[in-house]
Amino acid sequence: MANQISLSSESSSGENDDTNYSAKLLDLEALNCPICRDPLTTSIYQCDSGHIACSICCEELGNICPYCDFPIGQIHCSAMERVLQSVLVPCPNAKLGCTKSFSYGTELTHKRECIFSRCYCPAENCDYSGSYKDLYSHFGIHKGRGRYNYLFLFDQPAEIYFELSEYTSVVMKENKNGLLFVVHCFREPHGIYVTVNFIAPSAVEVGDFSCHISSLVKNYYMVFVLPKIKGIRKMSFETPKEDFMLVPSYFLRGSQALKLKMLVKKLNQG
């Protein structure tokens, strides 16, 4: 089913509702270049035998059709170009609320920054997913459990307490805009990697945030500044390779608790 799209047509005269038709394109491959398989864009060429190719392939093949050896790259396939101009593909996140549609092949650029991209609830054993804003209201059901009960405000320090033998991640909800931040401790033999992320797609509308973490363990005082917190759509359980604070294990020496002070700032946009 993922390989199909529905096409609909509205009468340009707009006189009669009966002129609304819809059709289904059963094979999306028909809209891809038969040679490189990329989505066809508006410049499509044909050879004398009727084979088609995208402009990039024509150039790479030295303007010789790979199927019949006739020249290709001069004559536009205007029928196919017209079909492509009339195909509008809805954003893949239409079900989550995105109302944008695109010419075939261009929706992928938008998908990367669509604010309706599916995000996954960071609570343990919860398989809820939805747009990042849907997550705010959903997350209410996890309230009352210690590690999910942290409300905080931007520009104000919040204290986070980890009972490392029992849990290694804490979800903080910003009190005003509802954005969920996940503070995660990854235990490794030589220390604990602490990461901070927020759950949202990387879109301008969500905003940028910086983070300042400090911790006093025994007599050691540590400060870690993250100039820009990374937005993620799903929590990762892999030990991070960058953007982490390392608390060496000898700081903790048998202690199973880690207390952090965190300050998140919303960065100015523009």
Ligand SMILES: [Zn+2]
């Ligand atoms: Zn091609």
Ligand SMILES: [Zn+2]
């Ligand atoms: Zn040909």
Ligand SMILES: [Zn+2]
């Ligand atoms: Zn979208």
Ligand SMILES: [Zn+2]
């Ligand atoms: Zn959940």
